[in-house]
Amino acid sequence: MLDTGYGLTVFTAGHGPDRFRRAAEVARAAEAAGFSAVWVSELYNRSATVPMAALAAATERILIGSNIAYGAARSPMILAAEARDLDELSGGRIVLGLGNGTPGMMQNWMGVDGSAPAVRMEELVAVLRKLWRLHEGPVAHEGRFYSLAINPTIPTAPPIQDPLPIWTAGVNPRMVRAAGRVADGLVGHPMMTAAYVEEVLRPELARGAEEAGRDVRVAVSGTRICALDADEEAARRRAAFAIAQYAAARVYDRLFALHGWSAAQATIRAAAKTRDGEAMAAAVTDEMVDAMAIACRPEDLPRHAARHAEPFDHLNLTAAPWGLEPEDTERATRQIVAALTPAPV
8 A cells, every 4th residue: 555645757858868867866856855656657659667667776765656557558477577577676666557548549559459448457457466476386367358378487486565566547437446346556547536536436446346345445546737836827727738638538528527517628629629729728617727736836735735635545746748848847847846845954
């Protein structure tokens, strides 16, 4: 279980070795500031596992997590092998956060069937749990999506961390229930509010756990976009732009309907079709910004972060992932760390 300290998504600029050097610097600063975890993301041009290795090698105590790694993009054997290496390199400090992306991403980016993503995730986690015990003997699995039979021919050392913390991503009920059925935690999305956590996420997690006969309370990790600026209105505009990029997707319809924001979402979606970023951001209301982002002066971040942490078991803070150049994103990430670094005694 992650402790109550904040997490930080590590975004940096740079190219070649310099990119990893910068990421290591940010992770060390977060560790020194008292953050409990640093998280890395993944896209079609960047892996999660390689940056996790760089951060693990650069730090000593802080947890290293993926938010998220694409589970469907790897075979269970390769994913388990990568996790074992990261477990050893970090001394047992990794959190494996897995997600699918959308069905279209699964098909077009990863080359796998995008149907039944929740069932696929449940099976993947079950196979990974088996593979985590490979040091005890052969592992076999025959399922809908995965088939494997591994009979170790050389000694396999036991993992340092056992069991491996596996968190899965979900927004809508079926994927959330998958986390309740098989995972240790739910990796939350920036488009989640306190009301959505209370009325949708926690009931669906409990339902999934009950369906699977698990007597557990599955933790919820939240993610909050942080836009910090001495000019608070500038910070709010940056947060609104980021929210708008997500809001156009239909996967968030349930959340927007829950809050009575569907009309505004329709306006955002219409503006997105014409690629009018200013109109998209203008349709994001103050209520949305206050519910789904932290937009404030740097000195006010501790107070706002504490409020946003309340619905979650862990709160991950991230610079706005849209609308900034890499150097600006790194600067914003470092600004989050600086704003939460305790003053010297």
